[in-house]
Amino acid sequence: MERGVVFGPAGIPIGAPAGGTADGIRYCRKIGLGAMEVEFVHGVNLGQEKAKEAKKAAEESGIRLSCHAPYYINCCAKEKQKIESSVRQIVSTAQAAYWLGAWVIVIHPGHYMSRPAEECRKLVYATFSRCIEEMEALGVKGVALGAELTGKKSAYGSLDEIIDLAEHFGIKQVVPVLDYAHYHARHERLEAKEDYFRILSEVERRLGSEASKNFHCHFSGIQYSDKGERSHLPISSSSPPFAPLAQAWKENGWAGTAICESPLLEKDALEMKRIYDSR
Ligand SMILES: [Zn+2]
Numbered sequence: 001m002e003r004g005v006v007f008g009p010a011g012i013p014i015g016a017p018a019g020g021t022a023d024g025i026r027y028c029r030k031i032g033l034g035a036m037e038v039e040f041v042h043g044v045n046l047g048q049e050k051a052k053e054a055k056k057a058a059e060e061s062g063i064r065l066s067c068h069a070p071y072y073i074n075c076c077a078k079e080k081q082k083i084e085s086s087v088r089q090i091v092s093t094a095q096a097a098y099w100l101g102a103w104v105i106v107i108h109p110g111h112y113m114s115r116p117a118e119e120c121r122k123l124v125y126a127t128f129s130r131c132i133e134e135m136e137a138l139g140v141k142g143v144a145l146g147a148e149l150t151g152k153k154s155a156y157g158s159l160d161e162i163i164d165l166a167e168h169f170g171i172k173q174v175v176p177v178l179d180y181a182h183y184h185a186r187h188e189r190l191e192a193k194e195d196y197f198r199i200l201s202e203v204e205r206r207l208g209s210e211a212s213k214n215f216h217c218h219f220s221g222i223q224y225s226d227k228g229e230r231s232h233l234p235i236s237s238s239s240p241p242f243a244p245l246a247q248a249w250k251e252n253g254w255a256g257t258a259i260c261e262s263p264l265l266e267k268d269a270l271e272m273k274r275i276y277d278s279r
Pocket of ligand 1: 068106108148
């Protein structure tokens, strides 16, 4: 993997010519971005043929791909049926990722539903284990489950919980996906370089430098209430500010992929790249 941080939008760029995933990928390259997240948030809707076409476009354009699994997954659901459906959604996202040549699929792990975190933890472990087994059985290799830091306090996925998942399974199989906007809404306000430094140092302390030198993360502005996330905002909202994060990355040699989830997608991904390059 090349050094430094590469940037891309969460989904097909707004300005891309009407078409599919492959067109979106080529457009990212054209405007100077280095990554794109393929969104399956409303279901996995990409067949093998289209996926392979997109993989070829990504290889030719040097675009690093990741995928986002459907929103309605709950790996610690109370109902067996919901667990089954979550496993199916995760495994089909992983299958599509494998065809695409994407190395990580981002997952919102689940919801506490008023239960203690400890009770949910065991269920999430069990569901992730099943997904990994089924992926192996299908021959899906080199695709990690990305446990996202979730923005609502009612959702499983605090900073500690996503690092714990990666510790439990090892980072070849499960990686933490930091979402700084969610952290800002859920945990504490991010303002200075030191705030970001603390988060990434914790990742590095518990998972080793392999995790901080090859991270996958999300960034955007965010509107929040005391329950956490409400909606994503453009980077210009500075809530949280991006420049101190770019500075922390540069000073510590931390590298990986940053996916921009602002409503302005590629426009803000380019703005993030500009800020990062100017540090
Ligand atoms: Zn997400």
